[in-house]
Amino acid sequence: MGAILVRRLGSAVPIMLIVSLITFGMIHLIPGDPAIAIAGLSATAEQIANIRHDLGLDQPVLTQLWRWYANLFQGDLGRSLLLGQPVTHVMLLRLPVTLALSAYALAITLAIGLVSGIVAALKQNTWIDQAMMVFAMLGISLPNFYLGLLMIILFAVDLGWLPTGGYVALADDPLGWLATSTMPAISLALLLAGLLARITRSTMLEVLRQDYIRTARAKGLSNARVVLKHALANALIPITTVVGIIVSLLISGSVVTETLFSIPGIGQLLTQAVLNRDYPMVQGGLLITTALLVLVNILVDVCYALLDPRVRYDGV
Amino acid sequence: MRRFAITVLTGLGLAATAAQAAPFKCPATGGDLVFGQEANINTLDQMTSSTISTRNIAMNIYESLMTRDENNHPILELAASMTEAPDHLTYTFKLRPNIHFHNGKAMTSADVVASFDRYNKVGNQRSTLDNVKGWDAPDPMTFVIHMKVAQPTFIEALSSFSVPIVIIPAEDRDVPAQQLTHPIGTGPFQLVESVPGSFVKLKRYDGYQPNTSFDNRTGFGGYKVACLDTVTFRIVTEPGARVAGLKTGELQGVEDLPTKSLPELKKDTNITVLPLNNWWIQIANPNTSFPPTDNLLVRKAIQAALDMDEIMDAASDGNYKLNVGFQFPNQPDYTDAGKETYNLHNAELAKKYLAEAGYKGEPVILLTNKDYPPMYNSALVMQQQLQAVGINAQMKVVDWPTSVQMMLNTTEGWNFHFTGWGTQPALGALATMQFMVQPNSTYKPKGGIDDPEVLAAWRGMNDLPTAEGRQAAYAKMQQLVLEKVYAIPFGSFTKVQGVRSNVGGFVPFRIPRFANVWMTH
Numbered sequence: 001m002g003a004i005l006v007r008r009l010g011s012a013v014p015i016m017l018i019v020s021l022i023t024f025g026m027i028h029l030i031p032g033d034p035a036i037a038i039a040g041l042s043a044t045a046e047q048i049a050n051i052r053h054d055l056g057l058d059q060p061v062l063t064q065l066w067r068w069y070a071n072l073f074q075g076d077l078g079r080s081l082l083l084g085q086p087v088t089h090v091m092l093l094r095l096p097v098t099l100a101l102s103a104y105a106l107a108i109t110l111a112i113g114l115v116s117g118i119v120a121a122l123k124q125n126t127w128i129d130q131a132m133m134v135f136a137m138l139g140i141s142l143p144n145f146y147l148g149l150l151m152i153i154l155f156a157v158d159l160g161w162l163p164t165g166g167y168v169a170l171a172d173d174p175l176g177w178l179a180t181s182t183m184p185a186i187s188l189a190l191l192l193a194g195l196l197a198r199i200t201r202s203t204m205l206e207v208l209r210q211d212y213i214r215t216a217r218a219k220g221l222s223n224a225r226v227v228l229k230h231a232l233a234n235a236l237i238p239i240t241t242v243v244g245i246i247v248s249l250l251i252s253g254s255v256v257t258e259t260l261f262s263i264p265g266i267g268q269l270l271t272q273a274v275l276n277r278d279y280p281m282v283q284g285g286l287l288i289t290t291a292l293l294v295l296v297n298i299l300v301d302v303c304y305a306l307l308d309p310r311v312r313y314d315g316v
Numbered sequence: 317m318r319r320f321a322i323t324v325l326t327g328l329g330l331a332a333t334a335a336q337a338a339p340f341k342c343p344a345t346g347g348d349l350v351f352g353q354e355a356n357i358n359t360l361d362q363m364t365s366s367t368i369s370t371r372n373i374a375m376n377i378y379e380s381l382m383t384r385d386e387n388n389h390p391i392l393e394l395a396a397s398m399t400e401a402p403d404h405l406t407y408t409f410k411l412r413p414n415i416h417f418h419n420g421k422a423m424t425s426a427d428v429v430a431s432f433d434r435y436n437k438v439g440n441q442r443s444t445l446d447n448v449k450g451w452d453a454p455d456p457m458t459f460v461i462h463m464k465v466a467q468p469t470f471i472e473a474l475s476s477f478s479v480p481i482v483i484i485p486a487e488d489r490d491v492p493a494q495q496l497t498h499p500i501g502t503g504p505f506q507l508v509e510s511v512p513g514s515f516v517k518l519k520r521y522d523g524y525q526p527n528t529s530f531d532n533r534t535g536f537g538g539y540k541v542a543c544l545d546t547v548t549f550r551i552v553t554e555p556g557a558r559v560a561g562l563k564t565g566e567l568q569g570v571e572d573l574p575t576k577s578l579p580e581l582k583k584d585t586n587i588t589v590l591p592l593n594n595w596w597i598q599i600a601n602p603n604t605s606f607p608p609t610d611n612l613l614v615r616k617a618i619q620a621a622l623d624m625d626e627i628m629d630a631a632s633d634g635n636y637k638l639n640v641g642f643q644f645p646n647q648p649d650y651t652d653a654g655k656e657t658y659n660l661h662n663a664e665l666a667k668k669y670l671a672e673a674g675y676k677g678e679p680v681i682l683l684t685n686k687d688y689p690p691m692y693n694s695a696l697v698m699q700q701q702l703q704a705v706g707i708n709a710q711m712k713v714v715d716w717p718t719s720v721q722m723m724l725n726t727t728e729g730w731n732f733h734f735t736g737w738g739t740q741p742a743l744g745a746l747a748t749m750q751f752m753v754q755p756n757s758t759y760k761p762k763g764g765i766d767d768p769e770v771l772a773a774w775r776g777m778n779d780l781p782t783a784e785g786r787q788a789a790y791a792k793m794q795q796l797v798l799e800k801v802y803a804i805p806f807g808s809f810t811k812v813q814g815v816r817s818n819v820g821g822f823v824p825f826r827i828p829r830f831a832n833v834w835m836t837h
Binding site: 030031032033036037038039040043044045046047048049050051054055079081082083084085090093094149152153156157160163164165166167258259260261262263264265268269272275276277 | 356358359361364365366367368370438439440441442443479492493494495496497511512513514515550551552553554556557560561563564566567687714715716717718720721722724739740750751755756
């Protein structure tokens, strides 16, 4: 297990360096620069030129690249051009918001996706199976932006149960956080739950047809024991892969939901940074996000090893 | 509204005299007003930002020596008086006494000197001080500006709120651009917390000294009182969410209500809908260095083909006014000079100009973006109208920063750039027409050399000694710009704001002002 961990962590270093170089190159290749965003809509050419000069954007790209790597190797990700604050500081403020929301959405995703997938597999070709899969397709098909708006109208405007938007930190007010995060978490989760339910169903169906399941049933084991101990345990490996992807999507892909509900997470932050060409924020933010995603993948690998002894022994 | 006046001493000075009537008193105090702001805020460093979203919040925190009143006239704010020397080379400001910053420190002329020093170094509009030789503080309550040469429009520039010279504590003199993250001003509200992408919270500054030269708020200045305990600017970029927030009462005020929601909101007795006319000019600027729009006859053909009603209807969802030129009818500088060129929608005339120009179907590229739907929609309708008269109009759609960069840096690959002018027209003709001369010439004159007739009119706007002369020069400049099709202004937008009916004193303006605004409970 330790060897797997060390090897995975070792391979993360070149990944991060390559990502940082690609990010730098791509964001500088896109036309436009942050001075235009800072200057505003009806700014004059003179105002934009002044900002470019003040921020050092009129320096050669290679000089900017050198400065980026020189600072990076000293642990300094730079300062956001638009926010005027260190990138690390901004990311540390925003990450807990996204992680808390992602955890909440993941819990809903797992609860709905796993349960409905297993039940649908066990009740294959019945009305329950059909209903579960229709629900899953609905979740996958409905854009979460639209779903979010529908929920705002129903639960906030008509019923008045939940606030229309805004964010309360979990540490400040857990109930307030629950109130402001429930609709965003559901709108995020329904899409992913649909995906997970379909994967779980097909994986479970495949496992349930295996000889050892028939053997277990022939031995007279209870249905619950067959499903939970023998079938689910083996179905969990592909499901874990999907859950890893879901976690990655939640961390990096919640921009629409964050925008709709005014949640200050990293999805919204990085999208704004790209749109406004905030180079240090994009470079540093994506580097941190990449580190997180690499970490998630390492955790998935560890889960494989825990779930499947063959992976453990092969890895050594 | 103004209970005395700023006395104009024949161009020699402005002085505030004591008020006679009872000043504004809050009908109710307390409460947290939550305002749904349309655009994200990046910085509260007002000296280094010209965005509306920053100004929305920062102008409730900071103040300047001078600002503009409700009718856009220059007024004194932190200055008690201003005297202009007979040779017009020196402006002497006496500061209002007992002004304290939000950190409790008394404001003196040393802070004003430091603020001008910083602005001169990092201020976005630091060209305002190009003609200034220097400034000094002969005593703690006096600040003097020395000019290189007389500039009749200097006070207009100094009082501009585009990128105002806000007064900050001297300790912040050397803070680099964009990095003044904990703004300390002298305004009626002070910063509590700013979470970019989510909200900015302000609270009443108990040490605030209202300007007793006035009896009520006017423009960005006047007699200001913070009736509310706190104001929270919540960033709500999605229009539907702003409407929902206003309906539920979670938001007590919002800006930029979508047109389609207005009929329903107007029926709601808990909501007051407040239109703000003449919010911005929707405009397309030609590239006169790139064929075929380097040919005046082609530009005139394009101008003749356009139906502004159709364009503005699509751009604004029907919330617009037709408007000739670059000022609005309620503004002192307004002129309809050049009106004979506006909204012609005359296909025959357009075809005649095209024939005279020898137009052979060269593409006319409309450079626009989808970040701002009004710009995209106006380009789309213009394309259809141009195609209808036989012009090979093509759209080039990129994002906003890219379109601006292309417009600024290249004179090839595009013929019209679509944008909107909001703040500059509101500031007056001088601020607006700078877009027609170097270094800001939006029409991309060949070789970067301004049209001499336009330049001469611009110099008249700046240098003529009388206001009448400068106004005539502006009318001449507008006439020239429209006749030579150096810009195609389509019309003006109406921005609709809304408040809950328990909110009093909220009057639509260039920014949402929260001094002299109260909530009943």
